[in-house]
Amino acid sequence: MIRVYNTLTKQKEEFVPREPGRVSIYVCGVTPYNHPHIGNARPFITWDVIRRYLEYRGFEVQHVQNFTDIDDKIINVAQKEGRKWQEIADRYIEAYFKDMDALHIKRAHVYPRVSEHIAEIIDVVQTLVDRGYAYVMDGDVYYEVNKFDGYGKLSGRILEDMKAGARVDVNDRKKNPMDFALWKAAKPGEPSWQSPWGFGRPGWHIECSAMSLKYLGTGFDFHGGGSDLIFPHHENEIAQSEACTGECFARYWLHNGFITVNEEKMSKSLGNFFLVRDVLTHFDPEVLRFFVLSTHYRSPLDFSDDKLAEASRALGRLQNTLEAVRGYTKQRVATRPAQTDAATEKLEQVIDKARVDFCTAMDDDFNTAQAIAVLFDLTRDINTFIGNSRPVPEPEFKYLMTQAEDIFMELGGILGLFAKKEDHDANLELVENLMQLVINIRQQARQNKDWTTADLIRDCLQQMGIIIEDTPQGPRWKKK
RNA sequence: GGCGGCAUAGCCAAGUGGUAAGGCAGAGGUCUGCAAAACCUUUAUCCCCCAGUUCGAAUCUGGGUGCCGCCUCCA
CATH class of the missing domain: 1.20.120.640 (Anticodon-binding domain of a subclass of class I aminoacyl-tRNA synthetases)
Structure with a gap:
């Protein structure tokens, strides 16, 4: 029996899949506007292992992970560099795959992009408007949180409490400060799509509702991501999806703890982040995996x-x-x-x-x-x-x-450990033979008690990055 | 202010109410020509503090202290 801690119920529960033998997983992916740092990578390592384990236990896993390829940050980078937003997104999606492949993270079955699901997103927004959960205001569409009874059930928040000390902008056209944008009216120079409310682009949260429902349907098994997504992102996803379908959205919500630096959350805004690609220049990918997995996924990791x-x-x-x-x-x-x-x-x-x-x-x-x-x-x-x-x-x-x-x-x-190293060295056999020769010569010296020669060979090899070990079962060599 | 999480040896870290896993570092030993690797022994009378429940608590309850996160983009 597999038990999981569900953020929704705040306790460990037995995992019962929606369909026997099959597991559906949706993990919130990245906004591709720069290289992933190791804090970003943690949930992907975690979910990679969860998926591998479920497959090991015989489940057929369907794993979906999105790319938020339309976003303010991407648009900003594009403007700064004088390039199209698509180029920025493509570049960093490629970079994402490069880093995650290096970490031996299995690829998800589907990587839906926001820009390729505008029609589905508009459908969901339209349904929410039709059902009275959303209202249109000058080309923007907002979700009206008061209309959804369950609002706050994931994050444990109560609307009334949030208003009190809330740091939300009041001076806009929302009915309630906590209402959030489903669709944003186009601003000059920004990418936009035609919709029933004029040209515009999707709000942040709606994509995950639209895309997860498309690929996994209602009541899918696992929804995951970093614990900073619990509010507002995942709370809003629930509100949108359940208001839209009238059914349970996702059944088990799993959230990662943060990677910290000096006990502070690693984040791009604080500038205290380490990129995966940089860390991998000093450490083997398996070391990073091992490091992440040596702590439980919900705990902070410094x-x-x-x-x-x-x-x-x-x-x-x-x-x-x-x-x-x-x-x-x-x-x-x-x-x-x-x-x-x-x-x-x-x-x-x-x-x-x-x-x-x-x-x-x-x-x-x-x-x-x-x-x-x-x-x-x-x-x-x-x-x-x-x-x-x-x-x-x-x-x-x-x-x-x-x-x-x-x-x-x-x-x-x-x-995801102990993968056999792909040694692409064409001279592999030659190296093996030469090493055997060197080891034989050293063994000869050792038999003659010529320790000077034996130790010289060992020391020189060590400087070349090769370790010699004289085990009771005979000499052994290895790199590094 | 609201909500949530965490506090276990020098460090990292697991822990289902029944008497403290594992790893790193350190010390001693075995093995070795010397090393390395490996193995053995050793390092928390005690799990932030106080009170309570219990035959029994690191584990449950209440109170406190400290740290972190979310409430704004964020994995």
Whole structure:
């Protein structure tokens, strides 16, 4: 049973999909007006793992994530650069994919863009006007929050309370300061589309209602994003969608905590942000993933280079073990030997237990921090086994190492970790052979107790970024 | 002012009312020619404070303190 914390009910609930075996997910995407920073990336890493886990558990997942490609900020950048808004949006959508691909984030099934769904948006707005939830004012269309009984149910706000100390503009044409724009009348020089209310463009919140309803229908399963979207964005989406359809909009609302810097929210306006592309020049993408996943998705996560470096060392421990295991699985042995001893059976049990514990952790509101702890426990057991298992017969040992590699890949794959590095080096085989040669020469020196030569080789290789380890099972080398 | 969240070792961090996971860093040891990696031991009589419920609370309730976020664009 999978349980999730639902912002709507403020408690953990059992997850029951709308349709058995299928899960629908809508995640609020980005406004493409510059490169994504790691705060932006957090929900996408989170949802990538949620999706991978649901798929692992056998669900067929439909994952939709929008691009807000019409927006003041895009228009501003376009004007500043003297380019069309489409060019800006296209450029940063491309940049978005580049960064997210680097982080091994699976692509959503649909990436709807606002600019390609104007007709659907106009339909929803028109329906809201027809049903009396919206009013037209000089080419603008506003949503009238007083008309929707459930207004505030997601964010826990009460309209009356918000008016008191509200920081909202009063001097406009809205009936209530909390009313928000569904459609904005065109201003000179801005992109605009024809509508029943004249030329204009969509308001911010309406796109997600129109597009999620189009691709996922009413009452879809998961709606997610950063917790700064709870109000007003998601509150307004609910108001629009439920007023429009008369049905439940989305059933489970999941929200990420923020990434902070020195305990302050990372944000573009504060200027304290780190771009994904910049971080990836210093750290492996898996380190960033591991760092994000080492804290539960709802908790705040403080970012610094030191903390990333710590994550890198921790992940390195897991990778060391996996590399060691892979050293024995050049030839896979998938068949269980007829005869096994106690050590084999114990390791098999450890592996099965890891799978169960991992799922238990993930079932509990996608507790990746706990799931990672399971991987560390598994790692220790495998290391201990390798250290103690020299008398184990070869086929049996290889079988177990194959099992060990598989469980690492199976569980790590859910977190998007341990992807085999695509080594595009055409000289790969040559490098392998040369390394073997160098290692053989060094071994020769070691046998002759020529430590000077042996250490010289090791030191020189280290300067080239290659680590030599003399394990009890023989020398091993690795990059970095 | 309204609403919400968080406070667990040097640091990061999980924790379902039953007596504190995991990781990083540190210390000691085993292994090693020396290292590295790995393994073992060790590091919170205690979970911000106070009161309460309970046989029993880090976990529940009330009060306080501190920090953060949202209420304006924001992942």
